[in-house]
Amino acid sequence: MSIITNKIGTLEYLTAESISVPHCFTTRLGGVSTGSLASLNLGMHRGDDPANVAENFRRLGAALGFSAEDLVLTRQTHSDIVRRVGRADCAGIDHREYPECDALITNEPGVTLMIFTADCTPLLLHDPVTGAVGAAHAGWRGTAKAIGAKTVAAMVREFGCKPENIRAAIGPNIAQCHFETGVDVPEAMLDTFGDAADPFIRHAGEKYYVNLKELNALSLRMAGVKRIEVSDACTVCQSDRFWSHRVTRGDRGSQGALIRCMEGSK
Secondary structure, three states, X not given: OOEEEEEEOOEEEEEEOOOOOOEEEEOOOOOOOOHHHOOXXXXXXXXXXXXXXXXXXXXXXXXXXXXXXXXXXXXXXXXXXXXXXXXXXXXXXXXXHOOEOOEEEEOOOOOEEEEEEOOOEEEEEEOOOOOOEEEEEEOHHHHHOOHHHHHHHHHHHHHXXXXXHOEEEEOOEOOOOOOEEOOHHHHHHHHXXXXXXXXXXEEEOOEEEEOHHHHHHHHHHHOXXXXXXXXXXXXXXOOOOOOOHXXXXXXXXXXXXXXXXXXXXX
């Protein structure tokens, strides 16, 4: 099983072969936004025309089978807050309309969860036994707070999921080749994961290079998840395909990672 690229006209997005419900990691390709936001910007507050953002969501929804009325978004603050949500929490495409959190879970059919990224690590989760789904945004702080494991724990607690049944996908992010940090980041990872984090931290002079994809996979494995697919895409290396906050210094759009809970997926 692997992460594959899907194309519908100019729209391009990534999916995980082991996840059977509609889901994707978006690229920056296939929308109508222009300039530094070209073209599939999904962020309402990046300086884009709201009509462009709405059309970008419409195109993505047409491909995956959801509408704006089905969405629950995150107002991300690099926290470890996981929200259980349902139909009553759907509030459209403006993330500022939502409470603070960096992860979402649901078992209500038709509800589509979405988190935003532009270098941070997106995680998508699906339990084909209960039908529950989850989505998490893991920056380095969220990774060090084990937000992946906490999202799994919330699915177990709220929906009776068994971790060994959950299928996980880790999407494009800033890969180890470009995630240069000071000592604070590796220290935070070692505090959380102990010596198990060490293989994913490379020391180079006074700097460190940290593998956030593999640390999030470690977090999921420690929570009992066995089936994890990991994208090899780096948002910095492929900044023509994905937005990178580091490359653009903040003058950018937003990618999304989405997953839809489906009737009959239980």
